[in-house]
Amino acid sequence: xxxxxxxxxxxxxxxxxxxxxxxxxxxxxxxxxxxxxxxxxxxxxxxxxxxxxxxxxxxxxxxxxxxxxxxxxxxxxxxxxxxxxxxxxxxxxxxxxxxxxxxxxxxxxxxxxxxxxxxxxxxxxxxxxxxxxxxxxxxxxxxxxxxxxxxxxxxxxxxxxxxxxxxxxxxxx
Amino acid sequence: xxxxxxxxxxxxxxxxxxxxxxxxxxxxxxxxxxxxxxxxxxxxxxxxxxxxxxxxxxxxxxxxxxxxxxxxxxxxxxxxxxxxxxxxxxxxxxxxxxxxxxxxxxxxxxxxxxxxxxxxxxxxxxxxxxxxxxxxxxxxxxxxxxxxxxxxxxxxxxxxxxxxxxxxxxxxxxxxxxxxxxxxxxxxxxxxxxxxxxxxxxxxxxxxxxxxxxxxxxxxxxxxxxxxxxxxxxxxxxxxxxxxxxxxxxxxxxxxxxxxxxxxxxxxxxxxxxxxxxxxxxxxxxxxxxxxxxxxxxxxxxxxxxxxxxxxxxxxxxxxxxxxxxxxxxxxxxxxxxxxxxxxxxxxxxxxxxxxxxxxxxxxxxxxxxxxxxxxxxxxxxxxxxxxxxxxxxxxxxxxxxxxxxxxxxxxxxxxxxxxxxxxxxxxxxxxxxxxxxxxxxxxxxxxxxxxxxxxxxxxxxxxxxxxxxxxxxxxxxxxxxxxxxxxxxxxxxxxxxxxxxxx
Numbered sequence: 001x002x003x004x005x006x007x008x009x010x011x012x013x014x015x016x017x018x019x020x021x022x023x024x025x026x027x028x029x030x031x032x033x034x035x036x037x038x039x040x041x042x043x044x045x046x047x048x049x050x051x052x053x054x055x056x057x058x059x060x061x062x063x064x065x066x067x068x069x070x071x072x073x074x075x076x077x078x079x080x081x082x083x084x085x086x087x088x089x090x091x092x093x094x095x096x097x098x099x100x101x102x103x104x105x106x107x108x109x110x111x112x113x114x115x116x117x118x119x120x121x122x123x124x125x126x127x128x129x130x131x132x133x134x135x136x137x138x139x140x141x142x143x144x145x146x147x148x149x150x151x152x153x154x155x156x157x158x159x160x161x162x163x164x165x166x167x168x169x170x171x172x173x
Numbered sequence: 174x175x176x177x178x179x180x181x182x183x184x185x186x187x188x189x190x191x192x193x194x195x196x197x198x199x200x201x202x203x204x205x206x207x208x209x210x211x212x213x214x215x216x217x218x219x220x221x222x223x224x225x226x227x228x229x230x231x232x233x234x235x236x237x238x239x240x241x242x243x244x245x246x247x248x249x250x251x252x253x254x255x256x257x258x259x260x261x262x263x264x265x266x267x268x269x270x271x272x273x274x275x276x277x278x279x280x281x282x283x284x285x286x287x288x289x290x291x292x293x294x295x296x297x298x299x300x301x302x303x304x305x306x307x308x309x310x311x312x313x314x315x316x317x318x319x320x321x322x323x324x325x326x327x328x329x330x331x332x333x334x335x336x337x338x339x340x341x342x343x344x345x346x347x348x349x350x351x352x353x354x355x356x357x358x359x360x361x362x363x364x365x366x367x368x369x370x371x372x373x374x375x376x377x378x379x380x381x382x383x384x385x386x387x388x389x390x391x392x393x394x395x396x397x398x399x400x401x402x403x404x405x406x407x408x409x410x411x412x413x414x415x416x417x418x419x420x421x422x423x424x425x426x427x428x429x430x431x432x433x434x435x436x437x438x439x440x441x442x443x444x445x446x447x448x449x450x451x452x453x454x455x456x457x458x459x460x461x462x463x464x465x466x467x468x469x470x471x472x473x474x475x476x477x478x479x480x481x482x483x484x485x486x487x488x489x490x491x492x493x494x495x496x497x498x499x500x501x502x503x504x505x506x507x508x509x510x511x512x513x514x515x516x517x518x519x520x521x522x523x524x525x526x527x528x529x530x531x532x533x534x535x536x537x538x539x540x541x542x543x544x545x546x547x548x549x550x551x552x553x554x555x556x557x558x559x560x561x562x563x564x565x566x567x568x569x570x571x572x573x574x575x576x577x578x579x580x581x582x583x584x585x586x587x588x589x590x591x592x593x594x595x596x597x598x599x600x601x602x603x604x605x606x607x608x609x610x611x612x613x614x615x616x617x618x619x620x621x622x623x624x625x626x627x628x629x630x631x632x633x634x635x636x637x638x639x640x641x642x643x644x645x646x647x648x649x650x651x652x653x654x655x656x657x658x659x660x661x662x663x664x665x666x667x668x669x670x671x672x673x674x675x676x677x
Contacts, residue, residue, distance in 0.1 A: 057382025067445035081330035097290040132360035133296045
C-alpha cells in the first residue's frame with residue numbers, strides 16, 4: 001500500500017483541472033462552477049440523488065462524477081445521504097407509479113431553497129417507457145423541475161454542465 | 174434418471190421454437206417436472222406467464238440440455254411450482270400480479286411487483302380489472318425478546334437503485350432480512366407486447382443499464398433464433414468484444430466499491446480510474462460509454478478501424494500493468510480481509526437449488542457460465558477459464574471478479590487477434606409465420622434469459638426477460654442471517670444484484 005500511496009504523491013494527478021487542448025470544456029466549467037457556487041451558497045452545494053425508476057445507467061454515470069478524472073468534490077459539490085441535508089435533488093428515470101410517493105416524500109423532506117434536476121431522457125417525459133401502466137411519466141409530472149439534462153445516459157461531463165447551468169439560472173433569478 | 178427430452182417427449186412439441194425444444198404438457202408432466210426440480214434433477218432457468226398459459230425453462234446441469242414446458246392456464250389456475258421448489262415463489266407471485274393466473278397451493282398469498290398503485294389489476298391479462306389491489310403489505314413476522322426492526326429504503330443513502338429491506342435484528346445481529354421490490358417496475362414486458370423488433374430491442378437494452386450490452390445481445394440472439402438468420406462472423410466477434418469490455422468495466426467498478434463499503438476508499442479511487450479508462454475507450458471505439466444500442470438483431474451498428482485495434486490493445490496493456498498491484502493490495506491488507514473473509518456466506522446447496530449464476534454461484538461452488546456450459550459463438554472457439562471457489566463469502570465473490578477481470582483481458586486480446594473480416598450486419602427477413610426464439614447470455618452478473626415469441630408480421634407477441642438477479646436476490650436474505658447489520662452494505666455490494674433488471 002505504501003508503494004501505491006507514494007506513487008500517487010509523485011505522479012501527476014489524473015484530475016482534469018489544468019486547461020488542455022482537447023479537454024478545455026471541463027476546465028472552463030470547473031472554474032466558473034466554483035465561482036458561482038461560492039457566491040450563491042458559500043462553499044458547497046449538497047446533492048441528493050433519487051432513482052425514481054431508472055434502468056441504473058444514469059446512476060453509473062453519476063457515480064463516475066466521483067472518480068479521479070471528474071473529482072466532483074473539488075467544486076464544492078457533494079452527494080449527501082439524506083434529503084434533509086440536500087440543496088439539490090438529482091432525479092433519474094421515468095417516475096414509476098411505485099416510486100411516486102417516495103419521490104414526493106423525498107422532495108417534501110428537502111429544506112428550501114431547493115432545486116430539482118431531472119437527468120436522462122426518461123426523466124424528461126418517460127422516454128421509451130412512456131405510456132406504460134406502471135409509469136407516471138417524466139419527473140415534472142410529480143415534482144417541479146428546474147433543469148433537465150438529456151442523454152441516455154448523460155455522460156459525466158454533461159451532468160457537470162447541467163449543474164453549472166442550474167447554478168447560473170439560480171443566480172440570475 | 175430420465176433426461177429432459179424424455180420428460181417433454183410426452184407433450185406436444187411446439188413448432189418453430191428455437192434453438193431448444195418447447196412442449197405443451199399435461200398437468201401430470203408439469204407435476205413430474207416440479208418433482209424433478211424439488212429433487213435437484215433440473216435447474217429452474219425461468220418461470221413466466223402469458224394470458225392463458227405458463228412456461229417454465231429447465232436446464233439439466235449434467236448434460237446442458239434445455240427445454241421449455243408450457244401448461245395451459247385457460248382455467249385461470251395452474252399447479253404451483255413454488256409450493257415444492259422455493260426459487261419459484263417470487264416468479265409465481267409475479268405471474269399472479271401481471272396475468273391473474275393463480276398458482277394452486279402457493280404458500281405466499283402476497284403480491285410482489287404490484288404495490289396497488291397501477292390503477293388496474295392484472296395489467297397483462299386479456300381483460301385487466303379496473304380495481305387495484307390493496308396497498309397494505311404484511312412483512313413476515315419474527316418474534317422473540319429483544320428483537321427490533323430496521324426498515325431501509327426504497328430511497329437509499331447512496332447513489333443506487335430503490336428497493337426496501339426490512340431487517341429484524343437482535344442487537345447488532347440480523348435475525349431476518351426480508352426484501353420488498355417492484356419499486357422500479359416499468360412494465361417493460363407490457364410495452365414490448367405488440368412492439369416492433371427495433372423498439373423491443375431498445376427496451377431490452379434498458380432493462381438493466383449496467384448490462385445493456387448483455388441484454389442487447391440476449392435479445393438479438395433470441396430474435397435471430399426465431400427468424401433463423403445467421404450473423405456475420407465479424408459482428409459476432411465485435412459483440413463479444415463489447416460484452417467483455419462491459420464485464421471488465423463492471424467488475425472493476427464492483428471491486429473498488431466492495432472495498433469502499435469496507436471503508437477502504439483507496440481501492441475505489443484506483444479501480445474508478447481503470448473503469449473510467451474502459452468507458453472512455455468504449456466511447457471512442459463504439460461511440461457510447463456503455464455501448465448501448467450497438468448490438469441489434471442481425472449484427473452490430475458500427476465497425477471498428479485499425480486505429481481502434483491499437484487503442485484497445487493499449488487499454489489491455491495498461492490495465493494488465495496496473496491491476497496486479499491492486500490485487501496485491503487487496504490480498505495484503507489484513508484490515509480489509511478481516512471484513513470480507515467469512516462474511517455473508519452462501520452455501521453450495523443454496524446456489525445449486527436456486528441455480529444462481531455469475532460470481533455468486535461461482536464463489537459458492539456452482540460451476541456454471543453460459544459462455545462455457547452452453548457455448549455460443551465466438552466463445553466456443555476461444556480459450557478461457559471459468560474461475561471457481563467454494564467459500565461462498567464476500568472474499569470469494571471478490572476473488573471471482575479479480576480472476577474474471579484477468580480472463581476478460583485475455584479474451585479481448587484473443588478477439589482482436591482473430592477478428593474476422595467481412596460485413597457486420599445481416600438483414601432481418603420477414604417472419605411470415607409465428608415463431609419463437611430463446612437465448613441465454615452470460616452478462617457480468619450471470620446468465621440472462623430472453624424468450625421471444627413473434628407474430629407472423631414480425632411484431633412481438635410476448636417477450637420475457639429473466640435477469641440473473643431473480644435467482645440471486647433471495648440468497649442475499651440467507652447470506653446476511655447471523656451477520657451484523659453494519660456488514661449489510663458489504664454483502665449487498667458483493668452481490669450487486671440489479672433492481673431494475675428484477676423489477677422490469
